[in-house]
Every structure is written in C-alpha cells, then in structure tokens.
Amino acid sequence: MLRTTVLATSFALIGGFAHSETLTFYTAGPGGLADALAEAFQAETGITVNVFQGTTGQVMARLEAEEANPQADVVVSASWGSAVDMHERGLLMEYTSPNAENVPDFLKHSHYVAQGISALAISWNTQSGTPRPNEWTDLAGEAYRDLVTMPDPAQSGSAFDLIAGLETAMGDAAWELLGALADNGMIVPGPNAAALNPVLQGAAAAVFGAVDYISYARAAAGESIEVIVPESGTVIAPRPMFILQSTTNPDAATAFVDFVLSDAGQALVADTWMMPARADVDGLRPGINELNVIEVDEDAAFARRDDIIARFNEVVTGR
Amino acid sequence: MLRAQSITTTLAASALIILVGLPVLFILLQAVFPEFARGSFGGAFSKLVILTENERLLMQARNTLLLAFSVMIGCLIFGLPIGILRGLFHVPGARVWDVVFLIPFLIPPFIAAIAWMMTLQPRGYLFQLAGFDMGRFLFSFTGVAFVMTLNLFPLVYFAVSRALEMVGERFASAARVHGAGALQAFFLITLPLSIPAIAASLLIVFAMSIEEFGTPAALASRTGFEVLVTGIYTRLSDWPIDLSGAALGSVMLMAMVLAAFTLQNWIATRRSYVSQTGKPANPEKADLGAWRWPVLGVFGLVALIGVVIPLAAIAVTSFMGTISGGLRWSNFDMRHYEPIFRSGSRAWQALMTSGWLAVLTAFATATIGGLVAYIVVRGTGRGRAVMDGLSMLPNAIPAIVLAVGIILFWNSPYLPISIYGTAAILLVAYVGILLPYPIRYAVARLRQISGSLDDAARVAGATQLRALRHITLPLMAPSLIAAMMLVFAIASRELVASIMLAPAGMRTVGTFVFSQFEQGSVQTGMAMSMIAITITSAILLAVNLWLARQGSSAFSG
Numbered sequence: 017m018l019r020t021t022v023l024a025t026s027f028a029l030i031g032g033f034a035h036s037e038t039l040t041f042y043t044a045g046p047g048g049l050a051d052a053l054a055e056a057f058q059a060e061t062g063i064t065v066n067v068f069q070g071t072t073g074q075v076m077a078r079l080e081a082e083e084a085n086p087q088a089d090v091v092v093s094a095s096w097g098s099a100v101d102m103h104e105r106g107l108l109m110e111y112t113s114p115n116a117e118n119v120p121d122f123l124k125h126s127h128y129v130a131q132g133i134s135a136l137a138i139s140w141n142t143q144s145g146t147p148r149p150n151e152w153t154d155l156a157g158e159a160y161r162d163l164v165t166m167p168d169p170a171q172s173g174s175a176f177d178l179i180a181g182l183e184t185a186m187g188d189a190a191w192e193l194l195g196a197l198a199d200n201g202m203i204v205p206g207p208n209a210a211a212l213n214p215v216l217q218g219a220a221a222a223v224f225g226a227v228d229y230i231s232y233a234r235a236a237a238g239e240s241i242e243v244i245v246p247e248s249g250t251v252i253a254p255r256p257m258f259i260l261q262s263t264t265n266p267d268a269a270t271a272f273v274d275f276v277l278s279d280a281g282q283a284l285v286a287d288t289w290m291m292p293a294r295a296d297v298d299g300l301r302p303g304i305n306e307l308n309v310i311e312v313d314e315d316a317a318f319a320r321r322d323d324i325i326a327r328f329n330e331v332v333t334g335r
Numbered sequence: 336m337l338r339a340q341s342i343t344t345t346l347a348a349s350a351l352i353i354l355v356g357l358p359v360l361f362i363l364l365q366a367v368f369p370e371f372a373r374g375s376f377g378g379a380f381s382k383l384v385i386l387t388e389n390e391r392l393l394m395q396a397r398n399t400l401l402l403a404f405s406v407m408i409g410c411l412i413f414g415l416p417i418g419i420l421r422g423l424f425h426v427p428g429a430r431v432w433d434v435v436f437l438i439p440f441l442i443p444p445f446i447a448a449i450a451w452m453m454t455l456q457p458r459g460y461l462f463q464l465a466g467f468d469m470g471r472f473l474f475s476f477t478g479v480a481f482v483m484t485l486n487l488f489p490l491v492y493f494a495v496s497r498a499l500e501m502v503g504e505r506f507a508s509a510a511r512v513h514g515a516g517a518l519q520a521f522f523l524i525t526l527p528l529s530i531p532a533i534a535a536s537l538l539i540v541f542a543m544s545i546e547e548f549g550t551p552a553a554l555a556s557r558t559g560f561e562v563l564v565t566g567i568y569t570r571l572s573d574w575p576i577d578l579s580g581a582a583l584g585s586v587m588l589m590a591m592v593l594a595a596f597t598l599q600n601w602i603a604t605r606r607s608y609v610s611q612t613g614k615p616a617n618p619e620k621a622d623l624g625a626w627r628w629p630v631l632g633v634f635g636l637v638a639l640i641g642v643v644i645p646l647a648a649i650a651v652t653s654f655m656g657t658i659s660g661g662l663r664w665s666n667f668d669m670r671h672y673e674p675i676f677r678s679g680s681r682a683w684q685a686l687m688t689s690g691w692l693a694v695l696t697a698f699a700t701a702t703i704g705g706l707v708a709y710i711v712v713r714g715t716g717r718g719r720a721v722m723d724g725l726s727m728l729p730n731a732i733p734a735i736v737l738a739v740g741i742i743l744f745w746n747s748p749y750l751p752i753s754i755y756g757t758a759a760i761l762l763v764a765y766v767g768i769l770l771p772y773p774i775r776y777a778v779a780r781l782r783q784i785s786g787s788l789d790d791a792a793r794v795a796g797a798t799q800l801r802a803l804r805h806i807t808l809p810l811m812a813p814s815l816i817a818a819m820m821l822v823f824a825i826a827s828r829e830l831v832a833s834i835m836l837a838p839a840g841m842r843t844v845g846t847f848v849f850s851q852f853e854q855g856s857v858q859t860g861m862a863m864s865m866i867a868i869t870i871t872s873a874i875l876l877a878v879n880l881w882l883a884r885q886g887s888s889a890f891s892g
Contacts, residue, residue, distance in 0.1 A: 040839045045850065051681065066840030069850055074834055077571050081578065081742040087756050087839070143659060170569065205557050209852055213449070216658035216857070218458035219470070237856075240659040 038064045039268045040087055042079065044072045044094040044255065046229075049288045056284065057275045063268050071207065072098065072173055079260075083107075086262040089269045092131050092255055095173040097318040099128040099256035109259040111270055115277035118294040120304075128258040131276055132290035135252045135307055136178040138244040139212060139231040144221035151246045152182065153193055155202070155224050162201035163221035165211040166332075170325050172207045174253040178225040179324060180317035181251035181310040191331055197224060198332040216241065227253070232289035232301050243301075249308040254293070340799070344718035347706045351725045354703075354767040358740025359732060365743055366582035392566065396587050399562040402480060402551070403544035403591075409484030410540045414491030415533075417637055420630055421492070422499025423525070424623050430879045432634055436489040437875055438642045440824035441868045442649070443845060444486050445549025449857070450648035451482050452553065453658075460648060463662045474557040483550045485641045487540045493817055494536030494779070498529035500620075500813075501783050528783075535779040538599045538730075539771065542592050546733035548831065563588055564733060571739065578739065585736040592730055646868070653861035671858040675866060682863055685842040686870065688758070692843065693827035693871075696765040697819040703766070704773025705815055709807065711774075712781040713789070726778075729770040737767055738835040756838045764832040769825060773818040780814035781807070816882070820875055827871050 043050045054065035068078070072094040079088065079102075093099060102108055108127040116129050123130035138149055146159050155164045169176035182190035203220070205211055208227045214220040216239055223231070228243050235241045257276060259269045275281045282297040291299045317324070365371045417436075420426055439447070454460045455469040462468040472478050502525050510520040548564045567584040570577040623630055651662070653671055660666035675682040710722045732740070741764050745755040754760050784807065792802035830845035837846055844867045851860035 042839065064840075066838065068837070068839035070834060073571075078742075078835065081739060081835075082746055084748045085746045085753075085755070087746075141659060203557055206552060209857075210553070213452075213658075213857060214456060217453060217456070218659065218661075219456040238657040238660070240657070 037062070037265070037268060038066055039089050039265060039272055040066045040068070041090050041092075041272070042068045042070075042075045042088040043092040044075055045069060046233075046288050049284060049290075050092075052284045052287070053276060053281060056280060057272055060275065060280075061268075061271060063271070065272065073171070086260055088260055089263040089265055090257065090259055090272050092257045094134075094253060094255050096254050096256050097173075097314050099125075099258055100315065100318075102258070103127045107261055109261045109263060109266065109269075111259055111273060113270070113274050113277050115274050115294075118296045119277070120295055123254050123293055128256040129273070129277070130254040130293035131257040132282075132285040132288070132293055133252050133254045133304065134174065134290055135228045135245060135304075135309075136174055136181075136225050136250045137228040137231065138246065139215060139223040139226035139228075140242050140244055141215050141218060141221050141240055142242050143240045144215075144218060146221040148242070149222055149244060151248055152224065155222055156193060156196035156200050158200075160200060160221055164197060164200065164202040164224050165214055165220045165222075166197070166202055166204050166224040167208045167211040167226070168204050168206055168333075169328055172211075172225075172227075174208070174227050174251075175225045176321070176324070177251045177253055177312060177314075177317070179328060181249075181312045183324075184312055185249055185310045191327065194328065195331050198334075202332070204333050228301070229289040236289070245302070245307055247308060249310040251310050251312055252291075252304065252307070255290075340714070341718060343706060344710055344714065344722065347703065347710060348718075348721060348725060350703050351707065351722075351728060351770075354763060354770065355728045355732065355737065356725065358737055358744045358767070359728060361743040361747065362582045362585065362736060362740040365578050365739075366586065369579045371743070391561070392563075392584060392587070395561050395563045395566045395584075396591075398560060399545045399564070399588075400591065402476070402483070402562060403541045405476075405480040406483045406487060406544040407537050407540050409480055410488040410491045410537070413484055413488035413637055413641065414536075415495060417634055418492040418495025419499060420633070421496035422529075423521075423621060424630070425620050426623070426630060426634065427627060430883055431876075432638075433493075434872060434876045434879055435638050435642055436492050437820065437824055438646065438868065438872060439486050439489050440821060441828060441871045442486070442645060443549065443828045443830055443848060443864065444483070444547060445553050445830070446649065446848065446852075446860070446864050447486060447645050448482055448550045448553035449852070450645045450652070450861075453652060453857075454644065454648045460651065460662060474554060476560060479551055479554045479560065482554060483544055483547055485645065486547070486550065487543055488637075488641060490536045490539050490543075490821075491533070493821070494532045494776075495529060497776075497813060497817055498532030498779070498783070499525060501532075501780070502528040531782050532779045534599045535775045538595050539775060541595050542730055542771070545588055545591055546735075548735065564735070567733070568735060571735065578743075581736065581739065585733060588733055588736070593727065596727055596730060649861050649864055649868075653858055653865050655858055658857060671856070671862040672866075674859065675863055681842055682847055682866075685844050685847040685863075686867065688841060689827050689829075689844040689867070690870075692758075692761055692765060693823045695762055696769060696826040697823040699762070699766045700769050700773050700822050701815045701819045704770055704818065705777050705808075705811060707770075707774050708777030708781055708811075709803070711778055713786065713807075726774050729767060729774070732767075734768045734829075735831045735835070738764055738832040741767070741832075741836060758838065758841060760836050760838070761833060761841075761843070764836050765826045765829060768829070768832060769822045772821050772825075773815060776814040776818040777811055780811055784810045820878065824871060824875065828867065 041050065041054065050067045050069045054067050057063065057065055068075070075091065075093055076098055079091065099108070110126050112126060113129065116124050119129055123133070138152070138155065140149055144163065146163060149155055149160070167175040169179055179190070182193070186193070202224065205214065208230060211223050212226060212230060212234070215223050216234065228245070231241050231243045235243065257273060259266065259273060263269050277294065279297065282292040282294050286292045286297060286299045289300055291301070291303050368376045370376070421429060421432065426432060451473060452459070455473040457468045457470045459468055506524045506528065510524045511517065515523065545562070546564055548568055551560065551562050551565050552568070563584055567581045570581040570584065654667045654669070656666045656668050656670060674680060707722060707726050710719060711726055714722060741760065745753050745760060754763065788806050789802045792806050793799065797805070828845050829843065830849055833843045833845045834849065837843060844863065848860045848863050851863065
C-alpha cells in the first residue's frame, strides 16, 4: 500500500508514515468509531491503521476510482448491497472470522460480515408542541403539516432501504403514504444529517426515516429528541465489513476484522448507539429482537433502484 | 536570451500539463471509455448516450447559468460600490476592512449556508430573537443566489479596489484639467480603465458560482432546484457511481466557463488599458471629508450582512449546549470546544495540515501563475499561443472533476511511480484548483503595465531577467500578493478535493468539519470552523499589517 516517493518522504506532514506495518481502512461514519477502533487495534497489535472516513458514497467512489491500483485493505460501508455487488465482481477476499460465530447468519457471508446495525425510525422533537407520533402514517396527519423531513433516498442508502421495506410490507399503500406526506408539506432536504438538523432546532417536528443511532446519540447529548420505532415494522441497515482481494497485508487485515468482532471491538461499536453485530453483545438501545423488522429482498430492491428513486421523485419531490 | 525564455515557457507549460492537462485528458478518456479506470479501453462511446437522452441535464444547465448570472449581479451590487470607495478614497481602517472582507472566503460555503439556515428558517435564531422567520426567502432561488453572493462578493471588492488604485487619480486629474467633472472623469476614464480587472473578477464569480456545490446542495434541494454540479456530484457520490456520466456533465461546465473566458478576453484585449507607464504619479488618494460617515455606514452594512451575521450564527451555534435548547443563557457552554483542544487531537492535526498545505499552495500558485501570466501577456511566438490556451484549462474544470481526474491520472496503472496516497497529492490538487487566481490577477495587472518600462530597462542595458526582476515583478507584486491571500484563505478550508484525495489517516479542516456535520454534531463542526476562521484571519491580518509597515514602496509601482 505504501508507495515510496521522494516527494512523500520530504513532505513530512503526517506522522507515522514510515511505519513498517500499516493497514488502510476505508469506512463510512461515524468517524469517532473508526478512530477508536484504529487506536485500540494499534495499542493491541502495534499495527498503524490509516483511516479514511466518509459517507458510503464517498467510500465507494474512492474504491471505484482506485480500482486499477487499490489502496484500501479493509472497508466498512453502510450499504449491504455494495458488499454484494463487490463480491459478485470478485473484488473481495474470502474470510470468516472465528469471532463471527455469534453474528446471526443473515448478517454474515463467506466474504463479508456485519460490523454493526442501524435501524430506521421516526426522530421526534419532544418540545415541538406536536403529539407523539407512533406510526409512519401518523406523520401524514394535519398535526404535522409542514413539520416533517425525510432523508433523500438518492443520497441516503438507508432511506432507500426504508422505501423498499415499506413497499414490501404495504404494497402500493406505501406510495399512497409517501404521496400523503408530500401533500402534507414534507421536505426532503438531503442526506441524513440535513434531515435531522431542522428537527433539532424546531423548524420541523419529526424525521420520517431517520438513522436511529445518530438520533440516539444526539438525545444522549441532551437534545430533546425521541427515537420512535413504529410497531408496524421498520427496516434495518447492517453495515458490511470486508477485506479487499487486492490487499498486500492479509494477516493484518484479518487481525483487524477479528478485533472489530471481538468483545472489545463490539463494545466500541455499541458505544456509538448502533446495534453490535454479535447477538451476545448488548447494545445501549433496543436490539434487533425488540424490533419488528421488515425483511427486504436487497438484491431485488437494488435492481429496481432507478425505478424506485424515479417514482419517489415523481410522488414526493416533484422532480 | 531567447533560450532562457523558451526554457521558462517549457517549464511553465509542463507544470500546467501535469497539474491540469493530464487529469483532464484522463477524464475525457474516462468519458469515452467507461472501463478506463480499470485499465481497459472496451465499450467506447457506450455512455455518451446519457447526454442526448437526459432532459434533466439540460434543465440543470439552464439553472446553473441562471444562478451564475444572478450571483454576478449580486456581487456587483455588494462588491462594486465598496470596491470603488476603497480604491479611490482614504477609507478609515482600510486594511482592516480588507481583512474583514476576506472572512467570507474563510467560511466554508456549506457551513455559511447552514449558518443562514439556522438563522432564517422557521424557529431559527431570527425567530427566537425577533418573532418572525425568513424561511420562504432563504429556501428559494433568490435565497440561494443571496447566500452565494455573500460568499463571493469580496472577489469583486478586491479586484475593483486594486485596479482603481493602479489607475489612480492621475488620469482622472488629466481629464479634469481638460474640463471634465468629477463624475464624468470617473465614468469616462477611471471606470473604463478598470474594466479588465472587474471583468476578470466577474468571470471568477461566474466560474465559482457554477462549480459551487455546498450552497445549492444545502438550500436548493429544498425547492427542487438542481444545478449541474449537484448533478455531477450525485453521479460521483451516489453508489453505484458513474464516472463517465460525471465526466460528460463536466464537459458542459467547461463549455460555459470557456465561453465566459473568451468574452472576458475579448473585453480585455480589444483596446489598451495601459495605465502604468512609469511617469511620476501622485499616489495620494482623495479624502472623504464629510462623506466619511455615510461611507463607513455602507461598509458597515455590507460587513453586517456578509460577515457579522453568518459569523455570529456560527459562533452562537458552536457555543450552544444543545440545538433544541435554543438561545438561552443556561444553554451556552464550551463543551464542544474541549475535544478540539485536547492535546494531540485529530482536530489539532487537521489544523496543522491545512495550515501547511495552504501556505505551500499560495507560494506554488503565485510562482507558476505569475510565470504563466508573464508569458501570456509578454511572450512572443508559439510559446505564447500554447500558453494562452493552456492557461485557460484550470479555470474550466470544477474542483470535484479535477479531483477525479487526479485520481484517474495519478492512480492509473500506466504510471511507474506515483504520489497518490501521500500528502503531496493534496498539494497538487490544491495548486491545480487555485491556479486561476494568480493567473487572472497577474494577467489583468500585466495588461495595465506598459511594456515600454521593460523596453526602457533593456535599452539601459538590463538583461530581460533583470528587467523582469526589478521592473515587472515589483509592479506585479500587489496583485500576486492579493491572489496569494485569496489562495491561502480558500486552500485552508478546501473541501471537495480533500474528501476525494486525502490519504487515509490524514485530515484537513474541511474534512474534519464535514465529517462532524455528517455525524450530526453541528456544534463541534461549527466550533472547529470558528477556530480555523480565527487563526486564518489573524494570519491574514498580520500579513496586512506587515505590508502596511513596509510602506507602499515595496509593493506599489
């Protein structure tokens, strides 16, 4: 991974560059988790982990642009479909960590395994003066006129998963719901953080389809936010972790995957308010078993991605 | 001598080709060959169909042009009056105002957009203070143009004030001796002579408007208003990504900027704007007299809207314990600053990295840009023609597209050795992105400096190099230094290329703030922005004070 050049060595902007053993880790947020994992892993093994953290889109864009000359060893994305796709293109190394034993079967594969799991929920500002919403359909009511936001499914993979899930569970009624939300003045301001921000300040009252761990963390920081998971069901977004076939350092890469799935690593995952991938590690919040999870055929939904987003734009954003 | 000239021309041309030309070539190859990034030339032209069947792309192109023109007009309204006043009169605290109006460059556009959002949206700070909101205004075409204008109007301010300082009172005095009134002299003499600089700055406004992503993404998506860059970014950041489609979309952007550049070039070259002939000039500016207070009022009003309100919104947000807690005294504390000041923190590393990169970028762009400008304006023969074409390149490429081009080129399987994955790649990207500033500023300035000054030095026995060093360079210095300050300010908060190119393990101020915002900690992002803005402002203020102490002798003609 380390390509030595005259420029690089004379350009001493970053420390730890000339370390003998390094691992390059590309990951979707949260960035605090990536740093914590990197530091704990380095303390345990002495291997330096160079972290690139961005949105799933940025991570995947970088991987694709670097395909002819890959840089990363280990990758965590926030989109399960991305791992499936990369595996089908033969880009992933096969590895099953001994620590993955307690990861539920549907969250692991010969070439990739979940790091943690988030779920989609309603994030509601408790000081908004609106009644507490209990169901997805509640937000189409008069009480929430002009007060609902939703992440853009074109930018937020999890929001896309939610639409696919609601369509699975409700059929065409899902589109009627989205249409009613749009008629009720729901805005689609951008990715997840852009949808949550107006709700924090009170410009809106609730996010339809918020990534739960972000809102849990904000609530823990003192914001008047409540995370509500509708009883009718929601979708979960497991975050796949995988080793690239092109890695030049498979021993360090497998050691890192083992570490993320160890007790210590999963505890760090839990600290971010995500659900740990291992069923035997407790999270800080309700786990998968306490949620009514809508099963989504990821591959089928992904194949229809363009159609679903086009229909969303037609029904909701009027683009 | 000819030999020395051809060597410098070759050097400057190579720099432009490596920094910008090859990345652009690789983008074009990617546009034609979809499998190019994987080292294959298969499936040629299979993606070009996107251009013809996409009505949305045309709509985005229309929106882009509309927005860019609106922002240009907005920048004239905000930047031209204060620029003229600063250039022609003794404005009290002139150098302080210069630093104040650099601040908009230090605020990342998307952070400024968020600050305006938190101020004007329903239940925002304005509502909490005054009981009404301006959400309807902000989330509209006018609102997007307004916020982008506030990011960019200083370009016009600096260009106009510097140009008028150059033109000076001398020509206007001559006109008045011949019976022209003060206003007549201004509109017939001073303003027309400043047109190259004004046109150059408007062109930069145009280019930056059409390649601006943060503001339209933050504000315009609320109204379904899409521009080309958001379209390109979507193709690059939404998985599965479409490198070819993004490359195709950027071709339309390049066409727009090239058209604007041709227009500007035509304005600048169709007659002579030489005002620096070496004859003694009276460097004194006019006194404002009784007009001093109204003028200060205008400066204050522009500063209030363009600098104070967004900065205050950023500062207030950074000190808020919780956003939902609102503007209450009990809700203000320093808790979001603590993790940044923790010793050896990543935030601190990010500040250092951005600082060094911005300084190196400023010097590198000034060197290359000054050289390129000199050859474009003063060069002869084929070298000049080649350089003229090459110097347009950096302008026509949006930062995000250049970043992808840099990835494609520096990471290609055809290179035996590469700086990809090292800090140097960021320097290369910054220099490529920010080169237009010194080139434009220096070209506009050189067009005002008569070649006869060089000739006089040569007649007196100086070599061309000596004439360059002792005559032309000192005359160019004010524009180059102004450009360097702009480059430093923008490089210290660069975002798009940093996200795409920063090697794993390396953070800049921009990527740190962006990731804070992405994860929902708006306050930490705002706290980091505040620290970066404060440090950069302090450095720029120090440079300005130092220049003032050196006196005008070192840097003015």
